[in-house]
Structures are given as C-alpha cells and as structure tokens.
Amino acid sequence: MSAQTRDRGALDPSPESDREPAPARRRERPSERDADRSTRSDEFATPKGGALDTLAQLGQRQSSISRATDSQQATETLRKRARAEFFSTPLAINLAKLRSSLEASYRNTVYCSAVLTQEHGKIIGSYCGNRWCSVCNRIRTARAMQRYIPMLVSWSDKYFVTLTLANVQGFELSDTIAGMVRAFQAAKLAMRRTDRHKLVALRKLECTYNERTQSFHPHFLVIVKGESAARLLLLRWLESHPGDAELKGQDVRPCDNQSAREMFKYFTKLVAATRIVATPALDTIFRSMKGHRVCQPVGFILPRTVPDEAEESLEPLDATEAPIRHEERIVWDWCQSLTDWIDLETGLCLTGYEPDDTFRRLVEGH
Numbered sequence: 001m002s003a004q005t006r007d008r009g010a011l012d013p014s015p016e017s018d019r020e021p022a023p024a025r026r027r028e029r030p031s032e033r034d035a036d037r038s039t040r041s042d043e044f045a046t047p048k049g050g051a052l053d054t055l056a057q058l059g060q061r062q063s064s065i066s067r068a069t070d071s072q073q074a075t076e077t078l079r080k081r082a083r084a085e086f087f088s089t090p091l092a093i094n095l096a097k098l099r100s101s102l103e104a105s106y107r108n109t110v111y112c113s114a115v116l117t118q119e120h121g122k123i124i125g126s127y128c129g130n131r132w133c134s135v136c137n138r139i140r141t142a143r144a145m146q147r148y149i150p151m152l153v154s155w156s157d158k159y160f161v162t163l164t165l166a167n168v169q170g171f172e173l174s175d176t177i178a179g180m181v182r183a184f185q186a187a188k189l190a191m192r193r194t195d196r197h198k199l200v201a202l203r204k205l206e207c208t209y210n211e212r213t214q215s216f217h218p219h220f221l222v223i224v225k226g227e228s229a230a231r232l233l234l235l236r237w238l239e240s241h242p243g244d245a246e247l248k249g250q251d252v253r254p255c256d257n258q259s260a261r262e263m264f265k266y267f268t269k270l271v272a273a274t275r276i277v278a279t280p281a282l283d284t285i286f287r288s289m290k291g292h293r294v295c296q297p298v299g300f301i302l303p304r305t306v307p308d309e310a311e312e313s314l315e316p317l318d319a320t321e322a323p324i325r326h327e328e329r330i331v332w333d334w335c336q337s338l339t340d341w342i343d344l345e346t347g348l349c350l351t352g353y354e355p356d357d358t359f360r361r362l363v364e365g366h
Helices: 030-043 051-096 103-110 134-154 170-193 227-240 257-262 279-289 357-364
Strands: 115-119 122-125 158-164 201-210 215-225 251-254 295-298 330-335 340-343
Touching: 051 103, 051 134, 051 279, 051 357, 134 201, 134 257, 134 295, 158 227, 170 201, 170 215, 170 227, 170 279, 201 279, 215 227, 215 279, 227 251
Parallel strands: none
Antiparallel strands: 115 122, 115 330, 158 215, 158 251, 201 215, 201 295, 330 340
C-alpha cells in the first residue's frame, strides 16, 4: 500500500494511486547537518583581516547557530506531532469500526493532519478538532493554558476541589453527566443567593473507565478562588446528592501553580496500564460528553485574546517553521508504517520520528 493511503485501507476502499513514491529515506538530524556545514565553512574561511572581519565572522556564526536552533526546535515540535499522529490514526480507525453515532467524526480524525503543506518556510495542515484526537488535543491544551493560566496564577488563595459521584454503568453515563452539570449550577446559585458568596472558579469535566468493574467515573475538578468558597461548594454538592456522593470521595486542598497546569492534560485517560482502553468504553465516554464543555469558567469572563479551546475548528496559533528545504513548496503525506510524513517525490521523511519499542507495542497491539 502506498504512503498516499497513509495505511487507512480499512476505511478507504478507493484505488491507490498509480504513482509509486520514491523509496523512503531518513534525513540527517538538523544538528548533524548543521555541524557538518559549520565544519566545511570553517575549512574555507578567509584569514582574519581585522576587527571588521572578526565582527562579520561573529555575526555569521551567531546567525548560523540561531538557524540551527530554530531547525532543532521545529523538528522537535513536528516529532511530537508525529507521535500523536501515530497514536491517533489506528485508534480512530478502530472507533469508526464501531459504527456509532460518532462514526463520521472518527473518520475525520483518521484524516487529521494527513497532509502537511510546506510553503515560504512554514508548515500548515488541517485538523479535525475532535476531543479524542491526540494531535488536536495538543493544540487544545496549549490554547487552554494560554487562556486560563494567567488568571489562575493571579489567584493567591486558590483551592483544588474534586467533586465525584458513585461509578455508573455505560447506559447511565450521559444522563449522569447532564445531571452533574445541573447540580453544579444549582450549587453556584445557592452559594450566591443563600450564602451570599460568589463562586469564582474554573471547572473541568473528566470521566475515566474502570476495566475491573466495567463502570464509568465522571467527576469535576475545580480550581476555586478562596478557601471559604471551596468548602461551601463541597457542602452544596453533598447536599444536592444525598446518598450518591460520599464525603470520602470528595477532596479540598490548597492548589499551587504547578497543580493548576497539570489540570489541563486530559479529560479522559486513553491508556490503562500498558494498553489502550477498550474502544467501546471510549466511545461511550465520547458520546456521553458530546455537547458539554470540558473547561468551564465560572464567575469570570476572559477577553478573547486567545481563541477558545472549546471551538471545534482548530488551527495552531502559529504555523510551524519548516526544519528543512525552507525555500521549497512541499506536500508531506502521512505514512503510518513509516511513522512520519513523506515527500512522495523524493522519498524524504520530514521528522525522522521513530517510536520506542514500548510505545510501538502499545499502538500496534491495539
């Protein structure tokens, strides 16, 4: 199967292109290539002719070092994206095979970042914007942190509150999440009207799956401004769920800035121990959370200086710098078997990403 199909035969029955790609070849690491260029330029350097020549040489060397650094950073960014693409593609294929109500969205994820276009030294791609897509979640997480972290850091007295309910079965999950959102709203109103206390917080909705009991655990993680507000929120939550929410399952603790950053990592765990969570369970979570915001500001409004992370249409805040062949226009096609994007004209791979054995077994064993 050619690289053009990006190993999606299970979902793409269309005939392969007649054009055979050039044999794939790994490119040199930027550091090796730039070091070699630097050595060759030193061999043919003109003798020092004075202070002006020395300054010129220093300027050229600093410029060369800067270009090498930019190239290395761009390569590292693209390798992280390649790792996410390598993980997301087979996961989306297996989710699509379930033929659930999200099948079309899963299929869109299969083609997320399938083609990257390089032009004028920049690399851009198209994105599916789905929550289960690891490529898009990297963009979504970056947006959320840029949007909320400055506000959270400004709260000198902040607390981390965990609000949970007992685990539920899959058929109960959608209604349970909807009920939790209503209960949180009711708790906020009770605090304002009865307790005369305005709730200022950032609420995050998460859901995990317990393979042993085959049950689901939806819960809220909330960063609250002020200890008194945090404890009032917990009290109101317990009052709204008599018998369903036990005190031992809840938590209130001081929150530092590092803990605040950790909250943005994921909304559900896709990996349990050494394997990917069963796709039927993941599909249940994704369908149940559809239409609900993962991160919800409460009691404050932020200016739209950074795009909302909840928007379905995602684009990176900045295009990625091209690490090689900056002046050329290149179309890079993702190839799952090569774990990289490839230029079909030359066979050159873009990033040189190669997963370690553990990660490869995790992805390919799914």
